[in-house]
Amino acid sequence: xxxxxxxxxxxxxxxxxxxxxxxxxxxxxxxxxxxxxxxxxxxxxxxxxxxxxxxxxxxxxxxxxxxxxxxxxxxxxxxxxxxxxxxxxxxxxxxxxxxxxxxxxxxxxxxxxxxxxxxxxxxxxxxxxxxxxxxxxxxxxxxxxxxxxxxxxxxxxxxxxxxxxxxxxxxxxxxxxxxxxxxxxxxxxxxxxxxxxxxxxxxxxxxxxxxxxxxxxxxxxxxxxxxxxxxxxxxxxxxxxxxxxxxxxxxxxxxxxxxxxxxxxxxxxxxxxxxxxxxxxxxxxxxxxxxxxxxxxxxxxxxxxxxxxxxxxxxxxxxxxxxxxxxxxxxxxxxxxxxxxxxxxxxxxxxxxxxxxxxxxxxxxxxxxxxxxxxxxxxxxxxxxxxxxxxxxxxxxxxxxxxxxxxxxxxxxxxxxxxxxxxxxxxxxxxxxxxxxxxxxxxxxxxxxxxxxxxxxxxxxxxxxxxxxxxxxxxxxxx
Ligand code: P5A
Ligand code: ZN
Numbered sequence: 001x002x003x004x005x006x007x008x009x010x011x012x013x014x015x016x017x018x019x020x021x022x023x024x025x026x027x028x029x030x031x032x033x034x035x036x037x038x039x040x041x042x043x044x045x046x047x048x049x050x051x052x053x054x055x056x057x058x059x060x061x062x063x064x065x066x067x068x069x070x071x072x073x074x075x076x077x078x079x080x081x082x083x084x085x086x087x088x089x090x091x092x093x094x095x096x097x098x099x100x101x102x103x104x105x106x107x108x109x110x111x112x113x114x115x116x117x118x119x120x121x122x123x124x125x126x127x128x129x130x131x132x133x134x135x136x137x138x139x140x141x142x143x144x145x146x147x148x149x150x151x152x153x154x155x156x157x158x159x160x161x162x163x164x165x166x167x168x169x170x171x172x173x174x175x176x177x178x179x180x181x182x183x184x185x186x187x188x189x190x191x192x193x194x195x196x197x198x199x200x201x202x203x204x205x206x207x208x209x210x211x212x213x214x215x216x217x218x219x220x221x222x223x224x225x226x227x228x229x230x231x232x233x234x235x236x237x238x239x240x241x242x243x244x245x246x247x248x249x250x251x252x253x254x255x256x257x258x259x260x261x262x263x264x265x266x267x268x269x270x271x272x273x274x275x276x277x278x279x280x281x282x283x284x285x286x287x288x289x290x291x292x293x294x295x296x297x298x299x300x301x302x303x304x305x306x307x308x309x310x311x312x313x314x315x316x317x318x319x320x321x322x323x324x325x326x327x328x329x330x331x332x333x334x335x336x337x338x339x340x341x342x343x344x345x346x347x348x349x350x351x352x353x354x355x356x357x358x359x360x361x362x363x364x365x366x367x368x369x370x371x372x373x374x375x376x377x378x379x380x381x382x383x384x385x386x387x388x389x390x391x392x393x394x395x396x397x398x399x400x401x402x403x404x405x406x407x408x409x410x411x412x413x414x415x416x417x418x419x420x421x422x423x424x425x426x427x428x429x430x431x432x433x434x435x436x437x438x439x440x441x442x443x444x445x446x447x448x449x450x451x452x453x454x455x456x457x458x459x460x461x462x463x464x465x466x467x468x469x470x471x472x473x474x475x476x477x478x479x
Contacts, residue, residue, distance in 0.1 A: 034152070411430060
């Protein structure tokens with residue numbers, strides 16, 4: 001059992017504590033490193049997050065598919081940059097039972113290769129394009145950096161990968177804008193703040209022309225990549241000899257994009273909206289939105305009456321479409337129940353005791369500020385709905401104001417070095433566009449170049465080398 005730690009001062013221990021305490025994700029006990037178990041409560045959160053993803057992709061014409069988990073070596077190796085980027089992260093299946101396989105099979109680290117192979121069989125004409133597929137699956141990466149629950153796992157269990165095909169470079173570029181819109185809407189709906197950067201050439205996805213990334217700032221000030229979108233050009237379609245009939249009558253290789261998010265999104269929700277008591281969940285993804293605690297007093301009969309009243313109220317809220325739970329456990333005192341549900345991030349709590357039984361005015365407590373309200377029966381549903389929305393906007397406001405306060409724009413190396421003393425959040429500095437200068441700063445600041453502000457913005461001021469700047473380059477300590 002990990003002891004309770006402070007969200008603000010010892011974030012990484014807090015994160016491990018809350019996953020266990022709130023029974024979200026059992027990590028570290030599984031006998032394979034980098035793999036965890038989604039427990040029932042965590043699974044409910046995860047399921048609601050994937051439902052949002054499905055809705056967002058379906059609404060914009062993406063079609064859900066499911067590809068095999070094994071990719072033969074020959075397919076995975078087709079695109080040379082891609083395999084160069086992934087070869088030291090692939091798990092290989094080499095045997096079937098006792099027999100060595102003639103072709104090694106990879107546990108997919110991502111699915112560009114096997115999906116492109118099928119696209120080349122299915123798609124013959126520009127008239128079938130654009131085509132947008134996605135799947136939500138497990139992928140496997142033999143990560144060598146420090147593994148962490150949800151954040152850097154070796155089985156990524158909630159990998160939403162979208163793969164699209166287009167008849168022109170420009171149309172693929174437009175698709176990236178749509179991907180960015182989808183992710184903006186997704187993160188906004190979960191109150192997760194982000195910055196969008198164009199990753200530097202040397203840090204783009206293996207096999208891509210360029211990569212646009214979403215990053216968020218974790219409570220400890222370190223930055224985490226929470227989503228990426230790649231323009232793949234014709235890199236994969238060429239090597240798969242995937243040609244289509246083009247509008248001008250020629251045969252040519254189509255253009256592709258891919259974009260993905262993972263379990264890291266759930267890690268961000270838990271982390272960014274947490275506090276010393278545990279999680280605070282946005283109501284859309286909260287498995288339980290309202291918990292009702294019967295406050296016993298007096299004799300058995302009164303106890304029964306209070307429980308009946310709690311259930312009656314629960315029924316009313318349920319009929320209004322709210323996810324409610326009455327905590328009728330006999331062996332726990334109300335204080336222990338408060339603690340229990342606060343850790344699990346239930347947005348609203350209602351206390352029902354003998355007094356409420358008579359007055360029909362209930363004590364309602366919001367999880368984020370722990371403020372209490374007296375609410376009468378007639379307005380209970382309305383007030384609870386309003387309160388949940390209000391909690392969501394407060395989570396949004398709190399996370400975004402913290403996020404903004406951790407982005408620092410400077411124009412001189414001196415100020416950059418000042419920032420490097422603490423290295424909290426993101427630093428932005430004018431950049432001339434040459435790798436050499438970014439590398440120099442990475443070393444000097446002991447931080448990573450995240451890429452340039454997207455959409456592009458030309459700063460006033462010059463790069464550390466004295467040349468005119470072409471973009472703002474971001475630096476941060478990263479996960
Ligand atoms: C886009 C989808 C891809 O794999 N192929 C299909 C493209 N991009 S990516 O950047 O490599 O990964 C997409 C997102 O997955 C998250 N991620 C991880 N999450 C948890 N554990 C890991 N080991 C891990 N590796 C990558 C990142 O958020 C990344 O943006
Ligand atoms: Zn420079």
